[in-house]
Amino acid sequence: xxxxxGIPVVHGREEVNRRTPRSAAAPPAPAAATPPPDEPAPNVYxxxxxxxxxxxxxxxWCDFRGARTDNTRRAALYGxxxxxxxxxxxxxxxxxxxxxxxxxxxAACTGITATVETVSHPTGPDSTTVRLTATQVLSSGGTxxxxxxxxxxxxVNQDPDWRWLIGRPVTAN
Numbered sequence: 001x002x003x004x005x006g007i008p009v010v011h012g013r014e015e016v017n018r019r020t021p022r023s024a025a026a027p028p029a030p031a032a033a034t035p036p037p038d039e040p041a042p043n044v045y046x047x048x049x050x051x052x053x054x055x056x057x058x059x060x061w062c063d064f065r066g067a068r069t070d071n072t073r074r075a076a077l078y079g080x081x082x083x084x085x086x087x088x089x090x091x092x093x094x095x096x097x098x099x100x101x102x103x104x105x106x107a108a109c110t111g112i113t114a115t116v117e118t119v120s121h122p123t124g125p126d127s128t129t130v131r132l133t134a135t136q137v138l139s140s141g142g143t144x145x146x147x148x149x150x151x152x153x154x155x156v157n158q159d160p161d162w163r164w165l166i167g168r169p170v171t172a173n
Contacts, residue, residue, distance in 0.1 A: 036061050036074050044078075045163035048156040049114040051078055052130040055166045056152070059090050060109035060136055068097040079156075079166030104141045109134040109150065116156075126158040129170055 036058040044054045055078035062071050072091055075081045083090070092100065099105075117129040131153045138146040155167035 035063065035066065035070070038074065040077050045165070048116050048128050048130055048164045051164045052114040052132055052154060052156060052166065053112045054078055055154075056109055056112050056114075056132050056134060056150075060107060060134065060150070062090075062092070062100065062105070062107040064101045064104050064106060068092050068094070075166075080154075080168055081166075083169055084171055106139045106142075107136055109136050111135050127167070128156050130154055130156050 036054070040054060044050050055075055058074035058078065059071055059081060061074070067073075069092075072081050075090075081091075082088075112132065112134040115131045115133075117131070132151065134150045136148045136150050137144055138148070153170035155170060156164050157167045158164050
């Protein structure tokens with residue numbers, strides 16, 4: 001074994017790759033992580049990469065001390081939060097939330113990178129594609145128990161006010 005073993009979860013053709021590390025060195029626990037802001041800074045809408053990083057940070061963040069929909073509510077400020085049907089690890093139902101609060105679970109993404117596509121987008125200059133990578137760190141009671149790589153590709157669109165907003169998931173290569 002190479003030290004990690006995992007199963008990629010394929011979302012259409014969008015792959016959210018999650019692996020559980022077997023090494024003793026784990027990223028810091030997200031329990032003490034600061035939640036994403038309730039109101040994004042206006043300058044985050046000026047650049048597709050900064051917008052995409054802020055969106056994933058908000059979507060990935062979850063803490064048992066908050067509300068069940070905190071992550072999706074915050075991420076919606078940056079645009080579309082929909083995932084392909086049946087392939088959404090971040091929208092939590094009541095049963096999942098009961099388990100999260102009972103076990104005092106928290107999650108956050110670390111090392112978020114956003115790479116903006118450099119070729120022309122087929123729908124014009126007011127759209128582009130961004131590939132996101134990060135590590136989602138899960139903890140219970142402040143102790144990290146899992147770190148999983150995450151990879152997503154999203155469209156990013158410019159509105160009439162020149163603000164970039166997250167668009168639909170990209171499900172084909």
